[in-house]
Amino acid sequence: MTATTGTTTVTRHLPRPALRRGAWLVSALFWSVLAVVEGVHHGWPAVALALTFLVLPDLTFLVALDEAPRMAKGQLPPRAVPYYNAMHRALVPLTLAVACAALPPHWPAAFAAPCGWLAHISYDRVLGYGLRTKEGFQRG
Structure with a gap:
């Protein structure tokens, strides 16, 4: 991206x-560390939630x-794409994590679920897996 300001070009x-x-x-x-800490502090319910939401x-x-x-190599069936993309966006688990941290704790182990979910999304991005196009291919 290049922008020109007066006589100077900034790249x-x-x-x-x-x-x-x-x-x-x-x-x-x-x-991942937060999920482990939750598991250590809150026991098996937190471990189960973290692992469930990791998967x-x-x-x-x-779904499909x-x-x-019948799909090409690396293609997700188009019927599954909206579900896949919804579960691989960080906004929902981030909102849940903030809610678990900010609201009065009714069940402290619940914070492990968004930790596992966000860890999954992050590991996918590290490995090069991101959101899908409506045809089911990885977005470039």
């Missing part, structure tokens, strides 16, 4: 993929399992 560089993945790795480790976003693949054999 702005967008973050490199390695830098972006590094930031996602820091996020993944942060949420849950990828269960959206099951019958269509999978």
Whole structure:
């Protein structure tokens, strides 16, 4: 991206993929550590929630399992894309994490769920998996 101001040309560089993945790795480790801490402090219910929500976003693949054999390599069936994309956006688990931290604790182990969910999303981004196009392919 280049911008010209008067007689000076300023070039702005967008973050490199390695830098972006590094930031996602820091996020993944942060949420993983928080999930472990929750498990240590709140026992098996927190561990179960963290592990469930670590796996849950990828269960959206099951929505259109019958269509999978007919898809191209790396393509998610279009019927599953809205569910996959919804479960792989960080806004909902971040909101849940803030709500669990800010509201009076009715069940302290519940904070482990958004920690596991955010760890999953972060690890996916580190590995190069992101949101999908409506046709089911990875967005570039």
